[in-house]
Amino acid sequence: MEALIIYTSLTGNTQACADIVAEALEKLGVDVDVQDVYDSEVEDFYDYDLCLVGCYSYGGHGELPDEIMDLWEDLAEVDLHDKVYACFGSADDFYPIFGAAVEDFEAHFEKSGATKGAEGVKVNLNPEEDDEVRLTKMAEDIVNTYKHLNS
């Protein structure tokens, strides 16, 4: 089983989440690649079974960061029906709309036909111990969903 995590991170919090998810997937025997969105395009997902996006929320009203807009728009246009996806991202509960980037990406993965493999995980700022537990569970869930679909 192979996984690609595409992420964007301004101050490192979402990147830390991506590292936790990658490590958890590797412990489950998954081959994992982690790519910055600047080095990525949506077609990169074609070569993987598990497709993950990590994205922080921005703009004061939960907007997506500029650098990930192309990926988000393209996601709605491709066919990923044989893939399983999960989304996560850091955010700040100071803002009235907390971590909306996660739902924005889930909506476009749904348009791609991919199957949701785990509940999205929103992390308040830097991931702490309880977040690590939730991100690790996300990794376990997406693997189990893929196995279930392909058994």
Ligand SMILES: Cc1cc2nc3c(=O)[nH]c(=O)nc-3n(C[C@H](O)[C@H](O)[C@H](O)COP(=O)(O)O)c2cc1C
């Ligand atoms: C200008 C600005 C706007 C932000 N707007 C939101 C927002 O609307 N909702 C939210 O949940 N977090 C918002 N955040 C918080 C970031 O998502 C948070 O700092 C996150 O940890 C950044 O992740 P990163 O370290 O991966 O870049 C905003 C941060 C900045 C600097």
